[in-house]
Structure formats: C-alpha cells, structure tokens
Amino acid sequence: MADGQLPPPGSELSTEIQFDVPHAARMWNYWMGGKDNYEADRAAGDAVAEVYPEIVVMARQSRKFLIRVVRYLAAEAGMRQFLDVGTGLPTMQNTHEVAQGVAPESRIVYVDNDPLVLVHARALLANTTSEGVTRYVHADYHDPEKILAEAAEVLDFDRPVAVMFMGVLGYEPDLEVMRSITGRMMDAVPSGSHMVLWDGTNTSQAVVDGADRLAESGGVPYILRSPEDLASCFEGLEMVEPGMVPITQWRPEEADAEAIDAYGAVARKP
Template sequence: MNQQSGRLPVEIDTTVAHEARVYDYWLGGKDNFEADRALGEAIAEHIPTIKTMARANRAFVGRAVRYLVQECGIRQFLDVGTGIPTSGNVHEVAQRAEPRCRVVYVDNDPIVLAHARALMTSTDEGATKFLFADLHDPDSILSDPALTGTLDLTQPTAVMLVAVLMYFRENDEVQQVLGKLMDAVPSGSYLTITHPTADFDPEAMAGVVASAERSGIPFQPRSESEVAELFDGMDLVEPGVAPVLAWRPDPEPAGVTKLHPDHQVDPHSAYYWAAMGRKR
C-alpha cells in the first residue's frame, strides 16, 4: 500500500542549503547541491569526523527500530524529519522484522518529496505514506489524511525525531511540539530522539552553530540534561540518555577479530545524545 500526501511545492531553491540535503551529502548521497555541499564542508572544518557521525546516527535508527518492533511490539511509526531515502529506512527495518508494520514519513524538503516513491515500497501486509509538512506545525501533521488513514492513533505508536530538534532554537517550542505529538498517541507509545550536543567538544560545536546560522539554518545543540527534560513524565528505556554510539550498540559479529584487541570506540566521538522513552 503506497501513497503520498501533502502540499506540492512550487519549486526547489537549490541556491539555499537545506538540512536534509546536507545530511545526504555527509552520507555519501547524490541528491545535494553546491550550497548543501558548501555548508557540509564548512561544518566538516570544525568536526572533520562529521560524516562518520552522520553514519553513526543513521545506524542508531536501525537499532532503535529493531528494538521497538522486536522487544516492544510496536507496529506503527511516525518518522518526522525523514530526510532523503538511504539504505535502512524505518519501514525497511521495521517490515523486515514484522511485515505488518505501518509507517508515515514527514519532511519539509521538496527533494525528499521527489523521492517519496523510494520511501513507500511497502510490504503487502503493511503500509507506508509520505507527508510533506513541517514539524513546526504539528497540528497539520496529526490531522492530515496521510496519517489518519494509515496509523491508528488509539494503538501504541513510535514517534521518531532523529537529528531534527536542533532546528528549534527555543526549548519551550520543542516542548510544545513534543507535547502535541505525544498527547495524540496512547499509553505504551514511544518517543525516540537523537540530538547534537556541545557537551563533548564545545569549541567544535560552536563552529558548527556559526556555520549553520550563516547559511540561514537555525542550529541549537542541547546538553544531556536538556535532552533528558524532553522525556519528562516518560519512562526512559535503558541506558537512558546516552551517546549515540553507546545506545544499545550491536554486538561485534561472531568470528570477527579486531585489528587491535584492546581498542575501544570512544562513545563521545560522535557528538549526539540518543534516548528513547515510553509513555506511561
């Protein structure tokens, strides 16, 4: 069952950087333009490992979705700030574990809309839809037929906000948006967030913020305590608020030998916090 919904944009302005296309550039995608690449490289000057961090953030999505389906019994996902399709999209991971899973994607980038078909290769038992909308207007998301016709919000739903809340400068606005989204889903639903932070390298993150703001993109890193506050009233899933690399990392594959047996990946080498909470 494959459909898309939302207001069609008149045109795509390729002269202005867009966060989804910058992220696509870091992941090695081809759906980005000069302005996106310029911002991506400007940020990389401050954090040379930013492409590795983007991949770490993407890998987290797979771990989180598998956990939600296999351990929590979740069958519905609302993924806001989807980004340009890459391997391991939410519906691919979820429906591989349980073909009946239903997913609604939301993004405000016309390029993502142009790739909506790639986001909607659903199993016959499940469903996927794409909604062209903005997280700053959660009411329009929750009332759209693309959502209401796909997800049953009387049943537990996983709300995914992966690397998107940093585009809100004010904590109060973030809390208002989260309040509306989570008020719309029942007890037993889950909220999943990753968020860049200055906790691990304040100087480097200050450079990232300055580069993004010069390109017209608001960028607000948040501390561990600020991320924890986003889950007020919810039960945090272990290990709580953790570096994205340390949130339920996959075990090392059997038979694989480390080049350096004593080497351990520094969990603070990717400047994101990650957390998941269950609505009581």
C-alpha cells in the same frame, strides 16, 4: 533516488527548490556519502567538516542509531506503528525497511515539510512487504495537529505508536517550543507508545565551532543543546535503558563505541 535523479534547475519539480542555498537534508545526504545534493550543499558541508570533521561520523552513526532503535521497537517492544517526523531524504535502511523487515505488517508514516523530500516521496512510499503500509505526510512539525490528523488515515491511535524525532528539532531555536511539539505528539498516542529523540549536543567546543561555520556558510542555523535539555522532552515518560546517552552508546553493536556530540534516548509512555 539514484544518482542523477535530483530535479535539475528549471524543471517542473524544481520550482520550490533553491539550488544555490545550502540545504539541511541535502548536506546530511552528502555527509552520509549520498549523491542527492548540489554544489552549494557540498561547499557548505565541506566548510563545516573543515572545523568539525566528526560531522561525517555523526551523520553515519545517526543512521546506525535509527536502525538499532527501530529494530528494538519492532522486535522487543512490539511496535507495529511508526510516525517518523522530519524524515529527510531516503538513504540506506529507512524506517519502513527496518520495521517491516522485523514485522512485515508494520505501518509507517513519514512526515516532512521539505519540497525536496516531497520530490523523493515515491522512494519513501515503496513498501518492502505486501502486508505493511508506508505513507508520506507533507507537514511541518510545528503543526502536530495536522500531522496527527493526516497520519490517522494510516495509523490507529487507539494502539501504540512509536513517534520519532531523529536529529530534526535542532532547527527550532526555542526549547519550550520543542518541548511543546514533543508533548503534544505524545499526548495524542496511548499508553505503550514510545518516543525516540536524538539531536546534536553542545558537548565539545569543536561541534559548537562547526555549528557556527554552518551558519556562516548560509545554512539554516542548528541549535545545539545540552543532554539535560534533550532529556527534558521526555518528561512523564519511562526511559528505556541506557537512557539519554551518546547515540553511539545506545545499545551498541561494538563494545568499545566512542561517545560523539549527539545524544539520544527511547522512552515508553506509561
């Protein structure tokens, strides 16, 4: 959505939206330089950036990681079906734009449980090609069965699917629950499918301090995990080179890409 298209307080579309409480998707949008955010989001975002300025870099690098990963999956791994779980607000180069730019027939299902993202769903549903399909499922990632049932209206689960968790599972405090979610999703897709996962990591004191400041500012706490914990979600899958690395260093376009406190990987289901 363009600037000024966020629903104002009191509008029909705003009934489920809390304007005075910092909101994860809107804060991320703010850090990425977007305009789909409110004063509470900007205040909390500034508070986090005050102790961890790198959060702005992380936000913008996460989108570059998505672009590289989806381009790899479509161009090199032959993926034509994408299930983007916890998609957040639309911004530059969304999954369907990248995938359909490589393979116009690509089919994409976005999943989110956020009412604000639902408000923005029309933007997500804008196909970039006549051959492709783009849909939106309103569901929580804690309910993989609902996600899979609704996604099956668009995706063929007898053919490989790329399942994506892009910086969203840190809102689940229990690692075993996180592993269960990814495991249940990957159990439902066939051989040749891929999983993509990245999340913030506890790899510096500064990022830990930033997460603490987020909670203090009223935002939903975000659980930072070790790269080893994130890698455990890929059990039974075959890692694609270079494995679990800082997202800036996953097949970077710049040879001297610096590490950041966010790790990710891509893996294939054998």
